[in-house]
Amino acid sequence: MSADLTVDLGFVTLSNPVILASGTAGHADELAPYMDLSIPGAIITKGISLRPRTGNPAPRIWETSSGLINSIGLENPGIDVFLRSLPSLVSKASVVGVNIFGETVSEYADLARRLNEVDGISFIEVNVSCPNVEKGGEHFGHNPDLVREITHLCRQAAPSKGIVVKVPPIIGGMDVCEAALDSGADAITVSNTIPAADVDLSSGRMVPGTAGRGGLSGPAVFPITVNAVRQVRQAFPGAKILASGGAAGSKDVLKLIMAGADAVQIGTVTFLDPAAGERIVGELPELVERLGIDSMSAARGSAIPA
Ligand SMILES: Cc1cc2nc3c(=O)[nH]c(=O)nc-3n(C[C@H](O)[C@H](O)[C@H](O)COP(=O)(O)O)c2cc1C
Numbered sequence: 001m002s003a004d005l006t007v008d009l010g011f012v013t014l015s016n017p018v019i020l021a022s023g024t025a026g027h028a029d030e031l032a033p034y035m036d037l038s039i040p041g042a043i044i045t046k047g048i049s050l051r052p053r054t055g056n057p058a059p060r061i062w063e064t065s066s067g068l069i070n071s072i073g074l075e076n077p078g079i080d081v082f083l084r085s086l087p088s089l090v091s092k093a094s095v096v097g098v099n100i101f102g103e104t105v106s107e108y109a110d111l112a113r114r115l116n117e118v119d120g121i122s123f124i125e126v127n128v129s130c131p132n133v134e135k136g137g138e139h140f141g142h143n144p145d146l147v148r149e150i151t152h153l154c155r156q157a158a159p160s161k162g163i164v165v166k167v168p169p170i171i172g173g174m175d176v177c178e179a180a181l182d183s184g185a186d187a188i189t190v191s192n193t194i195p196a197a198d199v200d201l202s203s204g205r206m207v208p209g210t211a212g213r214g215g216l217s218g219p220a221v222f223p224i225t226v227n228a229v230r231q232v233r234q235a236f237p238g239a240k241i242l243a244s245g246g247a248a249g250s251k252d253v254l255k256l257i258m259a260g261a262d263a264v265q266i267g268t269v270t271f272l273d274p275a276a277g278e279r280i281v282g283e284l285p286e287l288v289e290r291l292g293i294d295s296m297s298a299a300r301g302s303a304i305p306a
């Protein structure tokens with residue numbers, strides 16, 4: 001008998017634990033020419049805001065020996081244009097999550113309210129790793145009180161959708177995760193890109209972007225994600241956790257589940273292989289069977305020392 005790959009997140013059941021991560025799978029069905037979009041357990045669209053944003057000037061991506069540093073600056077067409085292209089993705093994907101961010105606390109609630117009315121969206125992923133324009137650019141995600149407020153407002157504004165809060169890298173305490181889980185999040189995504197920079201010897205400048213810094217993703221961050229997921233699982237045994245950071249193959253997906261994740265997002269690997277979502281789901285049954293794993297729920301957290 002083949003292993004049970006399904007994942008029960010409470011607000012939705014996924015056919016398997018592989019999720020295409022926000023920002024690496026497009027705003028709609030851009031990956032459709034490369035893969036069957038119904039195969040991954042879920043797809044999360046690129047971050048959307050109330051108004052369109054042009055993002056940062058190019059170059060916005062810098063390749064390192066084991067990952068990417070990006071400073072896209074949350075470019076997006078705004079919610080109105082986004083909602084016009086969404087039905088095409090909804091018709092192809094098995095489960096759709098929409099990633100949102102606001103420049104103010106109230107913008108998060110406005111976005112959640114708009115999305116609550118839209119059929120075909122299963123959950124809203126709330127990205128708190130962005131600057132609060134009302135507070136001099138402080139990151140919302142660095143302030144547990146603001147995370148609590150944002151989560152609570154989104155929960156109230158979107159009662160018919162799952163609320164997933166995507167927390168910044170776990171450095172130090174668990175207060176941001178606790179704030180999200182205490183104020184109505186159904187799940188948390190652990191975590192996001194990690195602040196990073198490089199020097200371009202040909203220009204003599206820090207890169208990427210005009211600020212000379214960005215967020216690191218890809219294989220370089222994988223072991224950091226494994227440790228962060230473990231820490232969050234130990235601190236919150238009953239929480240639903242989506243891992244995000246560095247997973248590039250079926251073995252990585254399984255390792256993150258064994259470290260405590262319920263499901264695993266894949267991002268940067270899609271730039272190398274646009275069909276990675278389909279490939280990784282295809283590899284999982286043989287891998288879990290070889291390791292004698294019966295179900296994803298049995299594997300979850302199984303590697304954490306007692
Ligand atoms: C080019 C690029 C754009 C991204 N855009 C978003 C975004 O709009 N919202 C968000 O929450 N995360 C965004 N991310 C972060 C990814 O969703 C993911 O959390 C991160 O890249 C770590 O996973 P990975 O190593 O599998 O890529 C982006 C990442 C990349 C590389």
